[in-house]
Amino acid sequence: MKNKLSDCLRPLLLGAVFLSSVAQADVQSLNRVVAIVDNDVIMQSQLDQRIREVEQTIAKRGAEAPPRDVLQQQVLERLIVENLQLQIGDRSGIRITDEELNQAMGTIAQRNNLSLDQFRAALARDGLSYDDARNQIRREMVISRVRQRRVAERIQVTEQEVQNFLASDLGKLQLSEEYRLANILIPVPEGASPEVIQAAGKRVGEVYNQLRSGADFAQLAISNSASETALEGGEIGWRKAAQLPPPFDSMIGALSVGEVTEPVRTPGGFIILKLLEKRGGSTAVREEVHVRHILIKPSEIRSEEETRRLVERLYERITSGEDFAELAKNFSEDPGSALNGGDLNWIDPQALVPEFRDVMANTATGQLSKPFKSTYGWHVLEVLGRRATDSSEQMREQQAMNLLRNRKYDEELQSWLRQIRDEAYVEIKL
Missing domain, CATH: 1.10.4030.10 (Porin chaperone SurA, peptide-binding domain)
Structure with a gap:
């Protein structure tokens, strides 16, 4: 290797x-x-x-x-x-x-x-x-x-947000390019005084000037950034422009590979982005799967083992002839699909967590999977159909949903990490 x-x-x-x-x-x-x-x-x-x-x-x-x-x-x-x-x-x-x-x-x-x-x-x-x-x-x-x-379970994206995004110029561009990015975050605490904000602005200005003079971005990120990815040189991976908070969503398309944005003030502090690589721009035919599932989650009153046994009993009831949709309506704890009999409709496999995606890929059309576990809980799924599609309207809506969720997730995650850090008792003894 x-x-x-x-x-x-x-x-x-x-x-x-x-x-x-x-x-x-x-x-x-x-x-x-x-x-x-x-x-x-x-x-x-x-x-x-x-x-x-x-x-x-x-x-x-x-x-x-x-x-x-x-x-x-x-x-x-x-x-x-x-x-x-x-x-x-x-x-x-x-x-x-x-x-x-x-x-x-x-x-x-x-x-x-x-x-x-x-x-x-x-x-x-x-x-x-x-x-x-x-x-x-x-x-x-x-x-x-x-x-x-x-974090993820409390993020909601409305149908109106999806339609507004698809109708926007930015939304129409999102089926084209993807960007591999790195960032440097100079933090500003919530409710900071003007002096603290000014000091952070001066510091990010110094970092930006070093970058323009040819300094290594990854090294400056390791030394200065408060981002969660600072120790990886600030790299945050591949993003669509729509996944970035304003004004980065409109700024990033104007950059050439290797260039950096000017510092931008955000709720968490000052951020500089660097464009490491671009890809995309062509439409590809993708597989979509029509799938339905039942989700049962462990809780304070139901242990992991009890949850597993409940899903196994539901699996046995389905294989014995009971209606999948009715059992999903009565038992499933996925609020987005339970009322629809567990139906997730046609969906891009890449939009699903790996555990769900892998089981779905190994389940034949018209067949029921055995109970399995994902990050959300215990599932049983049934594959209703498969098709190849070339950016159908449903796929575009699903892509928009994923992009908007990822954007909200990134912002909510950083906010939540700051919150748990601020609320924790931490005593440094170095």
């Missing part, structure tokens, strides 16, 4: 650098608490291990690492926010079963064209133990589910 396995693991879940286990072979004998985070702690060994991993990532990019104290502050802040999300997951009863974890590890190995034994060997060559990799994937899956419950 040309890339290290640690690089292949990173983008599969949340895009974070590997967390370390407290028990590492090279942990110094003298360990100490570097931060108290609500009901948990962060140890020096965790911080040191993460710093080493970040330094390795920076070195592979050919960039120069910022001063040790700056990097240490950035890494510790990342660990604090991750720790808070893991604590929320623990209090919410979010658990990743060994079966789910084994499936995730198998998927990662398969995507790298490796058997599990080859996968273990490749991890070892990269200096990672298989158990440490499993623990990290488990943490990332917990964080993903926390975000689904606390």
